[in-house]
Amino acid sequence: KELEVCAGPQPPADYGADYGVDTEVAGLLAFADARGADRFHLYGYSAGATVALAVAARHGDRLLSLALDEPATDFTDEDQQLLAAQYEHPLAELPPQERLQVFARSLVRPGAEPPPSPPGPPPPGMELRPAALAAFERAITGHRIDQDALGAFPGPVYVSHGSLSNPRWDAMAE
Numbered sequence: 001k002e003l004e005v006c007a008g009p010q011p012p013a014d015y016g017a018d019y020g021v022d023t024e025v026a027g028l029l030a031f032a033d034a035r036g037a038d039r040f041h042l043y044g045y046s047a048g049a050t051v052a053l054a055v056a057a058r059h060g061d062r063l064l065s066l067a068l069d070e071p072a073t074d075f076t077d078e079d080q081q082l083l084a085a086q087y088e089h090p091l092a093e094l095p096p097q098e099r100l101q102v103f104a105r106s107l108v109r110p111g112a113e114p115p116p117s118p119p120g121p122p123p124p125g126m127e128l129r130p131a132a133l134a135a136f137e138r139a140i141t142g143h144r145i146d147q148d149a150l151g152a153f154p155g156p157v158y159v160s161h162g163s164l165s166n167p168r169w170d171a172m173a174e
Contacts (some may be wrong), residue, residue, distance in 0.1 A: 001031045003047055005132045005139075006125060020139045024051040029059065043067040047136050050075075057145035060153045067158040070107075070165060072136065074172045075145045082168050084141070091137045096130035103133055112164040 004027040005019065028051055032040055041064050044052030049071035056066050073079050086106050091099045104114040161169035
């Protein structure tokens with residue numbers, strides 16, 4: 001499922017206070033409900049993995065299992081501090097084209113190079129990504145989930161990250 005922040009044909013001019021992690025959780029649950037999935041396996045990558053964590057913390061009884069691939073954050077105080085220190089400026093303050101470059105650089109370990117952009121025109125929907133990145137960054141900054149509820153999740157959990165990925169994921173996986 002596509003994130004709600006990217007669901008429209010164009011990015012809204014201002015996501016404002018109406019958009020947040022709760023918007024994404026509600027969108028995911030509505031998606032599952034529309035398909036009659038009372039309980040389901042949930043996999044998320046990056047921002048989707050962060051939404052999956054929020055779902056597991058609040059609606060863990062709906063999940064059979066949880067798989068996370070490089071979550072944008074795990075909502076712990078430690079990761080929120082690392083996230084805040086990650087960029088010199090919030091992504092929203094950067095020109096849209098620069099946002100993707102700064103973001104891509106933040107995904108890899110120091111000394112590693114992010115993969116180059118594939119040749120040719122960008123895939124459909126990429127024009128939404130700079131605004132979506134900035135909106136999602138604002139949404140997760142300072143958002144908290146109940147870590148005890150997350151720790152009590154009874155189903156199996158799989159967490160993955162790459163060997164050249166930012167060290168933040170080592171800490172989150174731990």
